[in-house]
Amino acid sequence: MRSSLILDTVTRGAFPLVLVFSLYLLFVGHNAPGGGFVGGLTAGAAFVLLYAGGGIQRVHEVVPMRYENVLGAGLLLAGVTGLGSLVLGEPFLSSAIVKWHPPLLGEIKLVTVLFFDIGVYVIVVGMVIALLTVLGAYGDDPDRMPSMVDRPATTRRDRRGIRRTRQ
Amino acid sequence: MIVLPIAVPLVAAALSLLLSRWRTAQRAISVLTCVAVVVLATVILFEADANTAIVSQLGGWPAPFGITLIADRFAAIMLLISSIMTVVVLVYALGQLDDEREFRLHFHPVYLVLSAGISASFLTGDLFNLFVAFEVMLIASYVLITLGATRGQIRAGMTYVVINLLASTLFVAAVAFIYAATGTVNMAQLAIRLAELPDGLRTALGYLLLVVFGVKAGIFPLFFWLPDSYPAAPAPVTALFAGLLTKVGVYTLIRTQTLLFPPGGGSSQVILIIAGATMLIGVLGAIAQNDIKRILSFHIISQIGYMIFGLGLFTLAGIAGAVYYIVHHIVVKTSLFLVGGMIETASGSGTLRNLGGVARRAPVLGLLFLTAAFSLAGLPPFSGFVAKLALIQEGLDLQRGGIVAVSLLVSLLTLFSMTKIWGGAFWGKPQDVKGVIDGTERPLTMKLNPLMLGATTVLVGLSVVISVAATPLYALSERAAETLVDRQPYIEAVLGPDQVALP
Amino acid sequence: MTLALAAVVAVLFAVGTYLLLQRTLTRVVLGLAIMGHGANLLLQLAGGRAGQPPVVEEGGGTAIVGSAGGAGFVDPLPQALALTAIVISFGMTAYLLAMAYRSWVMHRSDEVEDDVEDRRIARKATTADAAGDGR
Numbered sequence: 001m002r003s004s005l006i007l008d009t010v011t012r013g014a015f016p017l018v019l020v021f022s023l024y025l026l027f028v029g030h031n032a033p034g035g036g037f038v039g040g041l042t043a044g045a046a047f048v049l050l051y052a053g054g055g056i057q058r059v060h061e062v063v064p065m066r067y068e069n070v071l072g073a074g075l076l077l078a079g080v081t082g083l084g085s086l087v088l089g090e091p092f093l094s095s096a097i098v099k100w101h102p103p104l105l106g107e108i109k110l111v112t113v114l115f116f117d118i119g120v121y122v123i124v125v126g127m128v129i130a131l132l133t134v135l136g137a138y139g140d141d142p143d144r145m146p147s148m149v150d151r152p153a154t155t156r157r158d159r160r161g162i163r164r165t166r167q
Numbered sequence: 168m169i170v171l172p173i174a175v176p177l178v179a180a181a182l183s184l185l186l187s188r189w190r191t192a193q194r195a196i197s198v199l200t201c202v203a204v205v206v207l208a209t210v211i212l213f214e215a216d217a218n219t220a221i222v223s224q225l226g227g228w229p230a231p232f233g234i235t236l237i238a239d240r241f242a243a244i245m246l247l248i249s250s251i252m253t254v255v256v257l258v259y260a261l262g263q264l265d266d267e268r269e270f271r272l273h274f275h276p277v278y279l280v281l282s283a284g285i286s287a288s289f290l291t292g293d294l295f296n297l298f299v300a301f302e303v304m305l306i307a308s309y310v311l312i313t314l315g316a317t318r319g320q321i322r323a324g325m326t327y328v329v330i331n332l333l334a335s336t337l338f339v340a341a342v343a344f345i346y347a348a349t350g351t352v353n354m355a356q357l358a359i360r361l362a363e364l365p366d367g368l369r370t371a372l373g374y375l376l377l378v379v380f381g382v383k384a385g386i387f388p389l390f391f392w393l394p395d396s397y398p399a400a401p402a403p404v405t406a407l408f409a410g411l412l413t414k415v416g417v418y419t420l421i422r423t424q425t426l427l428f429p430p431g432g433g434s435s436q437v438i439l440i441i442a443g444a445t446m447l448i449g450v451l452g453a454i455a456q457n458d459i460k461r462i463l464s465f466h467i468i469s470q471i472g473y474m475i476f477g478l479g480l481f482t483l484a485g486i487a488g489a490v491y492y493i494v495h496h497i498v499v500k501t502s503l504f505l506v507g508g509m510i511e512t513a514s515g516s517g518t519l520r521n522l523g524g525v526a527r528r529a530p531v532l533g534l535l536f537l538t539a540a541f542s543l544a545g546l547p548p549f550s551g552f553v554a555k556l557a558l559i560q561e562g563l564d565l566q567r568g569g570i571v572a573v574s575l576l577v578s579l580l581t582l583f584s585m586t587k588i589w590g591g592a593f594w595g596k597p598q599d600v601k602g603v604i605d606g607t608e609r610p611l612t613m614k615l616n617p618l619m620l621g622a623t624t625v626l627v628g629l630s631v632v633i634s635v636a637a638t639p640l641y642a643l644s645e646r647a648a649e650t651l652v653d654r655q656p657y658i659e660a661v662l663g664p665d666q667v668a669l670p
Numbered sequence: 671m672t673l674a675l676a677a678v679v680a681v682l683f684a685v686g687t688y689l690l691l692q693r694t695l696t697r698v699v700l701g702l703a704i705m706g707h708g709a710n711l712l713l714q715l716a717g718g719r720a721g722q723p724p725v726v727e728e729g730g731g732t733a734i735v736g737s738a739g740g741a742g743f744v745d746p747l748p749q750a751l752a753l754t755a756i757v758i759s760f761g762m763t764a765y766l767l768a769m770a771y772r773s774w775v776m777h778r779s780d781e782v783e784d785d786v787e788d789r790r791i792a793r794k795a796t797t798a799d800a801a802g803d804g805r
Contacts, residue, residue: 037757068273072184079178082170092170093226131764135771295751302758309765321773325695325782328769332702332762333690339709339755346748347716455791 018046026121027114040124047125051132059132063125067133070126078119081112091092143146145146169211169223169238172204172246172286174316180279190415193275194261200279201254204286208247215243216643219650220660222292226665228629229664233355235292239657240647241490242289245418248494249289249411252501253282253621256410257506260403262618263512264558268315268401277314281307281407286300288415292661294345294352297419298338301383305331309410312400323399330392341375349370351481355515355661358426358654373428377438380423384416387445390468394452397467398460398517402508409467410501414493417474421489425651430481434565438479446472446577453584459507459517461594462584463500466543469577472497476570477558484564487648488557491641499542502626506536509623510592513614518592526593531620533593535627540589544582550634553641675715693781695770699763706759710752717748730794 022042029035032128050058063070085094102108179200215221220239224230238246257278260269268274284304291297309331313324314478346352348368349360349622361369378389385393393413397405423436449469456462477489509532510525513516526533542549555578562571635641650656682704689701774780 003412037753041760066187068184068187072181072187072276075181076178076185079174079181083174083178086174090228091224092174095226126765127761131768135768237682261709295754297755299758302762305759306765313769317771318776321769321776322782325698325769328762328766329690329698332766333705335758335762336686336702336705336709339706340712342751343709343712343716343748346713351744352747352751661671 007053011049015046015050018049019043022046022121026117029117030111030113036120037124039117040121040128043121043125043126047128047132051136056132059129063129067126067130070129071123072127074119074122074124076119077122078116081115081119135137152155169221169236169290170225171282171469172207172211172250173236173290175203175207176200176279176283176286178277180283183276183279184273187270187273188278190266190270191264193270196256197275197279198261200256201250201282204250204282205247205254208243208250211238212240212340213242214219214238215240215294216646219656222660230262231351231356233548234296235353235355235661236290237292237657238290238663239650239660240643241418241422241651243642244490244494244647245289246286248497249285249414250282252410252497253278253285255626256501256505257404258493259406259619262402262616262622263403263508266325272342273312274311274314274483277310279308281311281392285411285415289418292354294354294357294554295342296352298342299333301338302335304412304415308408311404312396312408314401318578320399323396325390325465327396334379337375337382338379341372341379344375345372353661354422354426356660358658361427369428374437374458375425375426376423377420380416380420381418381441382416383413384420384475385413385445385468385471386420387448387468387472390449390471393468394456394461394464397464398458402504402511405464406501406504406508409464410497413467414474414497417471417493420475420477421486421651424478425481425486426654426657427505428487429654434480434482434485434567438475439570440565442472442475442479443573444472445469445475446573450577450580450584454580454587457519457591459510459519460504462588463503463507464585466503467500468580469581470500470543472577473555473558473574473617476562476574479559479566479570480561481652482561482565483645483652484557484561487641487645488554488561491557491651492554494640494644495542495554495630498626498630498633499539499551502535502539502623502630503543505619505623505626506539507531509615509619512619519588522592523595524593526589531624536593537589538627539630540585542634544585545578546582548634550630550637553634553637557641563650569639595611674713675711679708679712679715682711695773695780695782698782699766699770702766703759703763706755706763710755710759713748713752713755717745 022039024039025034025042026036026039027034029039047059047062050062084092084094085096093113093116095111095116098110098112100108100110179196183193185194206595211221215238220237222238223236225234225236227233260274260278264274281304284302284307287300288297288304291300309324309328312327313320342352345357345361348364349357351357351360359551361372364372382389382392400408424435446469449465449467449472453462453465453469456465470492474489474492477485477487477492480486507517510522513529513532514522514525516522538549542551545551545555549578557575559571559574562568562574686701686703686705686708689697689704692698692701770780
């Protein structure tokens, strides 16, 4: 895929900004517009920008993880947060509020539902990366799209540049 | 407690994704989780049976505002039987799926998500949460039905996905209308508030939900997608879908029609007519087919007619019959599909024209198939006979001669189409197989993984148990039907005892 | 205001239905997406008049959820429901697109294929009819 100089330069500046904004949305989500899903989508948009500029390789440079692991980690965090309240004898997904007064920073209010939201955020980001990897890895050249079943596993090309063990 | 059958498979799915490089770990997680859900479901069934219903409010928000989970007897029965099916089909799938499908295409996490979605659909007490549960279940089913993404699967999967998405969109629209009319999505509160609406409006909302769940359940005239899409999936997936997914639709149909839109004394003519048409069209479709999976898929439709028949009577005995029928059907249908899958795996084809002599080449398969097929057709002393007898007796008591006649005719035709499979696949001369004539062919069962054979045998055994233990099981179905017909206990369990009494 | 939005819902459903009836997969996907928007908008409308704040001012009222739009504010619950529905339709659309893409990769056609078995039985029925007429 050819890359464009303008897009590349803009991406370098915009990508971190969009990510920071997505984190802002994530953290204010418990009582203002925002939340895990919206934040995750914003971050996902940042990754799509990265993909448009430099192809799937750029995305994998930034997130050197298999998308399965990203998705799994997010789901695990969200699920464990929900179950955690069950362990404490409260109904599923109950949340607690912790207020904290560190010097200079004023009041910091932490709602445990934040961890659930972080899980959602990670899932959405993982899903966007999965989409880009599975659908976008071949750019505009569908002839190179591997058939998903017909080819034997041993000759599979590693298209993500990650060492595949135990296959 | 009752959130665990939903939460545990989800967390397990996450672990399974994280450990996707370790095959044994993935298999162990799936099997352990499914077995754990069976144990949980058993405990829930015993508790629900003792206390009428158990309720949990998510996040501790009180009933009409938060999301309610409720396991009454009907939900608990469905939860238990579905969790048993997921274990059996999982074991079968371990024996049948190739590595590509099982590991690289992430069969295990998706399967666990499907299990969570099915549990959530049974346990939810909130109309919108039911939609969410449906979508969790359906997105997993979309992946499973196209697992491997061959040309035929994409074609069939597309039909399946589009029809189900359309039904889901209608569901959202129906929830919007219901919320606009009543201002709540909590099912217990809906039961009270819907009763206060004008008759015409209430009927319209009821039929809207009938269409939505009718698509999922595959009732006449909304069944057309089913025989088209189910046969394309891998055998264990088809078996699970055939046994469970349409029954989730039937479950919600029974739940919403009895709890939210009871016809106010007497049977529902509309539902009975739909039931008759569903039975008849389904079995006629089955007779026209030539492929084992397709014949069986059309049978699902005709069997759903029987369950709707029980619902349409709207009496205690009718609904009890429907509940028992669902349990019987889930077990028998799944085992028939598993046997069909084994025939296909062993002889390389599912088309009757290319099959023959299976009874001689693999007597075990013949025995398993015959037991399940007789049960499905309703021959005594199998479970299908008990289920049909209960329905027909109640139909006669209520003097619904027409529907009873249709259901008897359909039973006969079911037997006829089963003999078609028997004659085509099990008897006759084997086609195109070298070594069959001179006896050098290895026995067919040797070509099968022992896990597949074992899982199917256990399931057929379970169907025999259902027939033997018909008396206590039917008594349980009757107790389940009691809480469905008399809605007061359900509403009190959710909203507390000081609620307005129903008219 | 609400009448205009109701008309928009009707148009969205009509356009969605039209697209859904096409044979091209991309149009089917678009049709479902548009219909989904219609359903979500309908859900919004269930919450009361548009343009009002979703939460009551302090001391401004009592019940919020379940009021289906009282005086001066809209019911926030349908908005939460619509948000959930949007999240779900996001995933579904992604999946449908993946399938449409896969279908295009495999046989370079964007059309829904016929069911082979159905064709066979339909052909059989036509032949049977023809034979019946010939008698």
